[in-house]
Amino acid sequence: MKIAIDAMGGDLAPHAPVEGALAAAKEWPDTQLLLVGKPDVVQPLLGSGRPSNISVVEALETIEADDEPVRAVRRKPNSSMVVAARLVKEGEADAMISSGNTGALMTAGLLVVGRMKDIERPGLTSIIPSIDKVGVLTLDLGANMDAKPEHLLQYAMMGSLYRQKVHGISKPRVGLLNVGTEAGKGNELTKVAFELLEQAPIHFIGNVEARDVLERNCDVLVCDGFAGNILLKALEGAGDSLFKVLKAEMTSSLMNKLAAAVLKPSLRRVKQLVDYREHNGAPLLGVNGLVVKSHGSSNALATKNAIRHTRTAIQNGLIAAIADEFGGK
């Protein structure tokens, strides 16, 4: 299989994607990795002992983090992100991965790779880490800010297939993000979506609350892009802020430092529980190919994990399964 990697996208590019790809190439010799970017930047990072399953695809432009998404994708056809998307569109790659500008990646998915037949609005997914380490697949996280009930229904069905195909969960529990667990709660959107989800060929468990997501209250969490984005960022921010004050407290005296040294492995384990890097790499579902978003601040390990999950999605025919469900490409 062939995976295109945007070598120029993300806070730590080009080092992180290139190093992640090198590690992945070594672990999975059956996988061809296409590093898309400026050859004079990427080649030197590969060094002399470049594995035979890594190649470089030239893309002389770069989409920046603060570029306006639609304009960037239209005006930079030779950017690493758009070239990678074109490789997927033309069947030259089975998937693409980028840590770059999220809005531009969604636009490239829609405009270059193309929307899947009968999917009205693609949804951006992510695995929110749960304390049991399994994680909650959440969508949409920002592709579709003004979702309609029908969109949430499609997210639920695509998310269920993803959990089955990529994570081997045979009967994923689908929850609807809401302000209370009782039926009839929420806004106009969730009230109507609830009724659609009840009729759908999925294992719908009803409304779920934001406070229980880290306890894995469901396997697939369905929400509109605005609420999903607020949820994800609130959870990330709470973790970051709490660890920041914990760290300050633990270095505030010699005794505290000594005690913290004893607890260091424990604290690291707790921190890892909420670390996005473990679960990194979730696709934009509903486009005609595997377009995978990697976290903007991904390091080499996170990039390698994104490649790992992308391999599994390819091996298990995720895109074909979704296309079948929705009546073919």
Next chain:
Amino acid sequence: MKIAIDAMGGDLAPHAPVEGALAAAKEWPDTQLLLVGKPDVVQPLLGSGRPSNISVVEALETIEADDEPVRAVRRKPNSSMVVAARLVKEGEADAMISSGNTGALMTAGLLVVGRMKDIERPGLTSIIPSIDKVGVLTLDLGANMDAKPEHLLQYAMMGSLYRQKVHGISKPRVGLLNVGTEAGKGNELTKVAFELLEQAPIHFIGNVEARDVLERNCDVLVCDGFAGNILLKALEGAGDSLFKVLKAEMTSSLMNKLAAAVLKPSLRRVKQLVDYREHNGAPLLGVNGLVVKSHGSSNALATKNAIRHTRTAIQNGLIAAIADEFGGK
């Protein structure tokens, strides 16, 4: 001043509200506290040395946590919550506080106390704890699930007055909860609200993100009730889950237990930072009187803190200030 307290509402009622009122009566002898509830339940808890500034107001019914709000308020006119609201409406009390059913409290505010002239939809507020201990006043948290841009504008103005009058912040920074900080981000609601907020007589600092709320990215955080509720519960849930796994790690071995003992005061400080009890008691803004929501699991200390903040709001004429701003009652 007189404050009516729903003695029967909340997970720890009647003990918590009664004990909180006793502590408050002692600290603030100038304040008359009216405990509203079943006399045969409340009287014994007051004991023999009852302070002269506490009295009991009879209310023989109780609204339960799982009662349907509108029906409960209509069918239980003699419930502690509705009687307390009526005391405010009739000028017998300057404010009411309840830890009971939130939906019913909002309904009692609207139907019994009454909506303020020119306020389209009252907003439920809460202080989200920030790590600098000042907190972020957030509204709406669930009174208005399908908010319109004009509602967010009114929340911003009422929230600003609250921060000025109750917390003495002379120029409160108002932020709009959104998925990114750039102008033009978000859904249809926030895009239009952004423009209204830019024109308003407030110190609007633009869009703010969920990840930075604990760092106090603003003083007044404006959002629709659905997104606000997701934010609040995500932050609460993240704190609870992280402390749960921290605790498990810290008791997993003898060495860890010893180290954790050293760090206990530090850990307690961190936990306090995100403890709602400190900031407990925030009003439903936009009704014709001070209707204060106290956290459902409030203990006596939390109840006392709610009384503290309610006193400040009364002393500083919060309701009159809001009525003035919106053209009188």
